[in-house]
Amino acid sequence: MTDGPIAAAADGVIARVDFNACAILLDDGGLLAATVRGRLMGRRKALGNTVVVGDRVGWESSGETIAIVAVEPRRNTFARRASGRLPAEQVVAANLDQVLVVASVADPEFSAGFTDRVLCQAEHAGLPARLLLNKIDLMSSVHAEARALQEAYAAAGYPVHAVSARAGTGIDELRRVCRGRRSLFIGHSGVGKSTLLNALVPGLDLLVGRVNEKTGKGRHTTTAAILVRPEPGFELIDTPGMRAFGLWGIESRTLEQAWIEFRPFLGACRFADCAHAAEPGCAVRAAVDAGQIAARRFASFHKLREELEQESTTSAPRRAGR
Ligand code: GDP
Numbered sequence: 001m002t003d004g005p006i007a008a009a010a011d012g013v014i015a016r017v018d019f020n021a022c023a024i025l026l027d028d029g030g031l032l033a034a035t036v037r038g039r040l041m042g043r044r045k046a047l048g049n050t051v052v053v054g055d056r057v058g059w060e061s062s063g064e065t066i067a068i069v070a071v072e073p074r075r076n077t078f079a080r081r082a083s084g085r086l087p088a089e090q091v092v093a094a095n096l097d098q099v100l101v102v103a104s105v106a107d108p109e110f111s112a113g114f115t116d117r118v119l120c121q122a123e124h125a126g127l128p129a130r131l132l133l134n135k136i137d138l139m140s141s142v143h144a145e146a147r148a149l150q151e152a153y154a155a156a157g158y159p160v161h162a163v164s165a166r167a168g169t170g171i172d173e174l175r176r177v178c179r180g181r182r183s184l185f186i187g188h189s190g191v192g193k194s195t196l197l198n199a200l201v202p203g204l205d206l207l208v209g210r211v212n213e214k215t216g217k218g219r220h221t222t223t224a225a226i227l228v229r230p231e232p233g234f235e236l237i238d239t240p241g242m243r244a245f246g247l248w249g250i251e252s253r254t255l256e257q258a259w260i261e262f263r264p265f266l267g268a269c270r271f272a273d274c275a276h277a278a279e280p281g282c283a284v285r286a287a288v289d290a291g292q293i294a295a296r297r298f299a300s301f302h303k304l305r306e307e308l309e310q311e312s313t314t315s316a317p318r319r320a321g322r
């Protein structure tokens with residue numbers, strides 16, 4: 001047997017991956033720059049999803065070089081559709097405890113499309129998710145829109161944290177739910193994720209800088225996911241601010257499974273293949289009418305479902321042609 005995991009000299013967690021180099025975070029907080037043993041790479045030239053942030057890896061050193069020789073089986077992965085014309089999976093990180101979607105109530109305006117896509121992808125990965133609504137200092141406490149957002153997501157079953165990274169509101173509570181866990185932070189660019197993470201972890205820039213040095217990247221470039229551990233057991237993974245989030249492994253047909261508050265009603269519609277649109281006897285729509293499902297989440301579901309349907313019809317001819 002040469003293909004099973006092999007006993008390695010030591011182990012650690014992947015903190016960052018670049019084209020062909022990684023940073024390994026050791027249990028004692030030390031960092032190592034490493035390459036990946038050819039056998040793990042197969043015929044690929046780039047690392048791709050072979051080794052991702054959060055992977056527990058075994059490594060061996062021979063003289064100057066450190067090589068990753070084994071990757072432990074992942075207990076979960078959070079993926080997205082890679083940017084690029086052809087459909088491809090990009091595993092963002094592995095072995096997570098929770099996903100935190102960072103959004104803002106204003107400036108930029110709350111994006112239900114982005115938020116709900118990330119929440120769906122977390123559900124697809126089997127991961128609990130939280131919604132962080134940042135910039136609440138821009139709203140008065142009675143602002144109807146901010147309150148409606150909080151209510152809609154809380155009713156769906158998501159913990160909602162209304163915070164202000166700038167004023168420091170809600171940051172202690174956020175730190176409490178992140179301690180002892182490995183959390184993935186994802187946000188649309190401009191929502192204040194960097195400001196928030198710096199409030200959450202004073203000195204974060206230094207930690208990020210150390211990890212970046214290991215793979216030779218400039219200190220202030222955030223082009224890839226990066227894992228830092230401010231204290232034992234408290235790990236956070238920052239991702240670059242994104243303009244869009246493409247779903248992976250979720251189709252228009254299966255989207256309803258990822259809308260967590262639909263769950264109790266699925267299977268109760270009159271038609272087994274109910275699209276929860278205009279069909280008579282739709283249990284999901286009845287739940288919306290009865291106020292058990294937030295109308296804005298229902299509307300967002302249909303918008304996303306349509307988008308997924310369009311994506312599948314436009315990519316079908318390409319698939320057939322190959
Ligand atoms: P990122 O792209 O998500 O990392 O966003 P940044 O952290 O760079 O913040 C984008 C802008 O939002 C900056 O001008 C921040 O000063 C501002 N910002 C961040 N957090 C808050 C907040 O809680 N309230 C307000 N009013 N502005 C904030």
Ligand code: ZN
Binds near residue numbers: 269274276277281283
């Ligand atoms: Zn239905």
